[in-house]
Amino acid sequence: MNNNIKTPKKLIEVALPLDAINVAAAREKSIRHGHPSTLHLWWARRPLAAARAVIFAQMVNDPGYQQGGGFRYGVNKEKAQAERERLFKIIEDLVQWENTNNEEVLDRARAEIRRSWREVCELNKGHPQAAELFNPDKLPGFHDPFAGGGALPLEAQRLGLESYASDLNPVAVTINKAMIEIPPRFAGRAPVGPVPSGEKQAKLHNDWSGAKGLAEDVRRYGAWMRSEAEKRIGHLYPKAEITVEIVKERPDLKPLLGQKLTVIAWLWARTVKSPNPAFSHVDVPLASNFILSGKAGKESYVQPVVEGSKYCFTVKVGEPPEEAKEGTKAAGRGANFRCVLSDAPISGDYIKAEGQAGRMGAKLMAIVAEGARGRVYLTPTQEHEDAVRQAQPTWKPSGNVPARLTGGTCVPYGLTEWGDLFTPRQLAALTLFSDLVGETIAKVKTDALAAGLPDDDEHLAGVGAGATAYAEAVGVYLSFAIDRLAMTGNNLVRWNSVGEKAQHSFGRQAFPMLWDFAEPNFLADATGSLSAGVFYSYDPLPLLPTDTAGIATQLDAQSQTISKNKVVSTDPPYYNNIAYADLSDFFYVWLRKPLRAIFPELYATLAVPKAEELVATPYRHGGREQAEKFFLDGMTAAMHNLAEQAHSAFPVTIYYAFKQSETKDEAGTSSTGWETFLQAVLDAGFAITGTWPVRTEMRTRQVAMDSNALASSIILVCRQRPVDALTVSRREFIRELNATLPEALDEMTRGGVNSPVAPVDLSQAIIGPGMAIFSQYAAVLEADGTPMSVRTALQLINRFLAEDDFDHDTQFCLHWFENFGWATGKFGDANTLAQAKGTAVAALVTAGVLDSSKGDARLLKWSEMPSDWSPETDARLPVWEALHQLIRALNQDGESGAGSLLARMPARAEPIRALAYRLYTLCERKGWAEEARAYNELVTAWSAIEQAAGEAGVLGSQAQLDI
Template sequence: MADRRFIEEFLPIRDIGESSSKEKRIRKGHLSTLHVWWARRPLAASRATIFSSFIPSETNSKKISNSSDFLSKLSKWEYSDDLTILQKARKKIFESNKETWPKILDPFTGGGSIPLEGIRLGLDVSCVDSNPVAVLIQKCALEYSMKYGSIIKEPISQSIETRKNKLIEDFEKWMKWVNEKTRSEIEEFYPKKNPNEILVGHIWCRNITCQNPKCGLSIPVFNQYWLIKTKKEKASLFPFVKDGKIQFKIVGDNYEKFPEGFNPSKGSISNGNIICQSCGFTIEKKHTINEYYEKRTTQKLICSIFTKKGSAGKKFRLSDSEDLKILENATKFLENKINQIKSESNIDPIPNEFIITPDNKEYVKGGLYFNFTTVVLYGKTKWSDLFNPRQTLSLIVFSDYIRKAFSEMLNEGYEKDYAKAIVSFLTLAIGRLANYGSELCHLNPAGGGRIANTFGVHVLKMVHNYMESNPFYESGGGWNTSNEMIKKFLKNVEICPPKPANVKLGTASNLPHSNEYFDAVITDPPYYDNIAYSYLSDFFYVWQKRILYNIEPDLFSTPLTPKSHEIISNLPLIRGMDKNVAKEKFDFLKSKKDFEESLSKAFQEIYRVLKKDGITIVVYAHKSTDGWETLIKSLLKSGLVVTAAWPLNTEMKDRLESRDTAALASSIYMIARKWEKIPLGFYRDVKKELEVYLTKKLEYLWSEGISGADFFISSIGSAVEVFGKYEKVVDDSDSSISPIKLLNDTRKIVTNYAINKVIRGEFASEISQMARFYILWRWAYGNTKVPYDDARKMAQSVGIDIKHEWNKGFIVKENEIISVLGPHERKGEEMSKSPELIDNLHNTLLLWKNESKESIEKYLTEKGYKNSEIFKRVAQAISESLPMESIEKKWLDGFLTGFKSDDSQGGTQSKLF
């Protein structure tokens, strides 16, 4: 099928984006519940883009509308296991491809979203990934699930077998077997105080000695003291000094009343500095870290969390001597269990492998470390350091019985490959248990007292007051929850065709496939320096390896996950040494240039294995324009030609609003083909073509609700459609024009378009460069902070050199981050003599806040803005760009409303606006 595909002409981006963002909240049956993997693409967007890549484009408006409606429906989660809808989609693909099933590849498979939807639509799917943890997830989700769990015979057959899903039955059988065996050994270390209680977990805290020589108190380190903080219920720990010690009691609803003046949100540590509750002495962050590293701190069990049978609410009880005795017994039992496993299995069950540092060594004080593993600064330098003795005991006993389960299955006559499949799923459950069972988990008071797992964010940072979960608790982070999550996933995908993916451990820059083999390559490549997958996944690898080292030797043959083939720029992530010095000393660290070269090789391999009439989709969501430029250069270098680009909203709104730094709501899906490029383009012609095409595309993006930072990034993909089809672009003197120059032109076109839209036209050309920058910033980034290079490029697009403007007015630079100050963050005297519109607006808002209307009129008269429509329009544009909770928006709305009111009353202020 060499014709253009539907995705190259049209895509209902609003509907698909809505389905994708809603999907983030789904837990039952979703791929994301199978095992942690970072930055998975939404299944909705994957399903819709794959389907639209294999059906032809339409010219008839009714057919376009029908196909668009079907795509919108297909993308919804509730239809992901609807056989009628899926059969219709499969049949359409089959018939559109000469009654053959297209072969697709994802060379950066990761968590498996794209291949899963390929299988769901009936395609022949191949996967490649260099990370063994990712490959294990893929084998379970994409190979074993289809091979042993599918209940249909053919992709487009209506025949469904009436038998039960044997894979689900056997998986549940062995989950229960492992649970019962483990319970029989260690349940005594998770006791109930009375028969009606169900233990949820425990709250721990670190303790550090006050450095005041006159005090010397042991200080419990808490970020905050809340235990539960919901609309219905509030309770917290309350620290007090008694008998020369800091002790606790529980206060709040159904406990003692909150003491007067006590603020549970204010803990004993803030920004790394610890304040002694007794004498008020401050221990600075540097000293705190040193005390932790030198192991001069302790940890203490503070309270237990439990529920009562028949009640969903959480209860809290302070720990006592009985709890401490149980811990002591668990620690002794752990020592004996380690020796037993070493004797029986000839392995060390404790993951004493070090948390890898940039120099490939165990961290030593003052040495190199990565910014995503700051926990090593506190002396947590081995993976085993992230688990307390009872957590460790739980994990090694569960793991031991999973190993034994494999032998039991073979003794019962299971085929080896089938037994391997079940054990692999059980091993994924260990990963979830570890994720909810480390010292880096914490209590989530706003979530009703639930546990927040280790990888709520993709960093390993110190948690001073952590939550330990009960692995036998029927909900939360327990073993039973893993069982239910995996079962529901298997149930969701049982209507997938019995076409297991071909899963390979390998590298995208050296694919194990022949030339022109695939009809499509659809992938989500790595994002520059965004996530260090191989380093973070070691958290899971060290546990999985101890179960599967003999069962999956090809995956688990190295001490830690392989790092050399990962495509990443990790040099920007190092700390503790100048980056240039570090690169010279440790040449295996990967720079931006190394990343570009590796990514270019991967795209060249994609080009090689793609059929001549094949199609490629590249998904990218990096917020940095630097990362985008790297991707585009690599893509163009491969020979692929971008034919379309679509932004799909893939993030939840509330998740974005909680961030302090700029983030994208959209991922950009770029479609490319293996087409011959036009040999030569002239810059003046290409620039005109760029303006015409972008204006048309920007109109569509604007109408579909794409805005802010997403609008700028979306335009990049659209621009590549224009200049990427030329082998070379030259100016009138025959000098080559770089893609970077063309991207700069793109920014200027988009900037002018956005300003005209935000200001609504007629006054845009009359606004100063600084005002244009401010309006654009608020529209694109709101109140968030932005990396310097992105801010520089935005400033450049409006004709400003940001280096000449920062730290003089509203533009502030701190390290490599730029922020833009609002009126509440500035002082009137700094702005009163400035001619700049934004400074005058800010000063006016300060006067409004102080309820000084006469001063406002006098000030605006002096500045020439008393009757200025531009001044009003700028104020309105900024207000409309900011979120409702913004202080600046509230001031602007109050100011504007006040003058509208005066205008309606015919008062003296009516002439202002």
């Protein structure tokens, strides 16, 4: 980096419309149709909305500031804020899913980026490297060195930047190639494949702009693959015929008599030999439950029928008995079952021994077929049992399933290699599909040449853009379809009895053992079929940008040189998070088979590289301390690499997936992972100029609050620290915090250039201005001359969320609540605390916030406060009482009722809001989810409450300005 570069502050260093970004990011999590994430599973993807907004704000100059901190509009802050509002409107439009490919909206954003870039170029036209660094006619490139699922490079490309993505993981690199590299190379081309039989060309559109032609070819050749598979292995997937005998047992099936129904899935239970010596020759089922459908009015379940030393399964319709909900599972946790023949216990240790000895099998419990009005559940037949036995796989993936994973692993039960996770029928089909990709590539090339596409003999891995490369490109997307099949077609797939579909095996980031599993029909058209896999491979392609080039490569972030003079935004690994290299081997072993010929260097190794993955995994590095050192050293090197190379005209933005469970200690927002990550960033030479809490992991508020797990990312905005940065003492640092943080906190809670920060995010947001002070110095020295740790700095910053600036009664309530919550304490303790806070127990009782009797004392909950309370006539009105009365009004009378009450005590408005923030932070730290919800909901509704109060005509003009 060149510190002599002149650059205005960027918008992201000053202001962001967080509410609009968070709402859009949350909404995006429920969008599937057309979303690039459906191309291939990757973990912890950033929402496109957040990525787009961050990169835009990272590149656009803030209207208020020029080089050196001067105002562009002199002292006219109002004009600067009006300009920010205009930029905010662009962001608000930009983050909407419907505007993903809205060229009018995108052009406005691109124009602002170019305008800001020209301003920077003008400022630096005398710079000795101006020709290299400041070409006003060409935007800098973008780079993400931890590209992962590719959201950041994709959105940079959408905003008009030449985009570079790199990652150590070959699966991630392939995903990025499919998103940013391949579509632009083949943009605007008509499809070359023949229209599938039964379709008419007239039904298809002839607009082949962007990647629409490529998408259509993936669809057409995917249909050809399915047709070929039907010819070769269709016998392995028999239909379910509804016979007279079946109808006798199930009169509800009479309307289907004589029909041959397409099977959606076969449902299996694992088996082991009975531990009872009398039945040791029998394979008995391990079923966690026998429920097939839990839908009201459509209930179905499996019933085991025992006859001596034999048993079979039959399917019943109607309300299931209680025992059906338990299957053969015994009471208690873990792998404890009972023998269906003798009721003898089957211990987890016994099951593990059987599995490791290769004696674990599977028995068909039920068949799920497609009826005219939904799913039909059928009793197994010998024909369907035998079909799977006919499968003779010629290949299976090798490599070890991870033996240690947070969330569980199936390895102790004998499923030790990747091939063990599939039934013989699944292995035979997946192998055939992989082979068909090779045949399809040859077919595409022939058709492309016949359609007039030239062949330059260059491959996709190089610079090829002719028939050979195009055929390989189609093969990449069809390979993704096979990976999706593997994900939904293995023996760790659960049957969802509510949604009546197979749930893919990555419900959590692990491979936990599953006792009863669903085997989808690959040749049907439902979830888990080849048709569905192909659909998700072509459906997102038309929405991918194609006007700007993209390049994805496999590189280590610690040594890569792509970042040189580029805009950098990245989402690095998070300390001891899930080891994606272990998980992604599941996909790698299937991708490697068809793609090794296309990307020989990318798929040269037998498995995904693991030793270099920047995750603090103790089992890889010999213990927790060694793992922490590995992560800190590696992340520091990677961040230092960015600090040295990234274009100095722009800050670097770094995502950190913050979890609320990391804030449970009394120090406030601190954790080993967070501290270690921050330490790496600062040790790399970065100074933090801002932090933004963005909801990139959003779940529903109810779930998030109940689990006390905040789903946010902290976006760090960083610039290289000057080489001549000063060293200051602890006292000077605290003095600067005291001068800066109160105003920053007020800005966050009241709203100014930004929308107000929600209480749930406040402890993270306050880190920004605090760490901006801490990180600008070479070191902050303690009294003994040692450098202050990041942990200590965070503790000092978080103190500002705990300062008591309320009336004496409220201070008592705060401290009592912190120690006792709503529970009862001793009168003596209450009396001592009241005296210390300058009040008295009797006064608190009179104020209506405390109940005291029989030597005890407790705070009154909001639900216990009188609904006829009048703030005008209350002679003693602490902020605590006003806050909880307002919560009562909100819950009982809604926002209008709360607004009417607030209008009657306008002077209490700001203290009420400040106290709500304070109490939310306290509850969050304590893990009191229910209590925290009440305070968070009040602040979330604050604007509406103030608006209702303003409409009542009593709140003063100042309160109106604060909205």
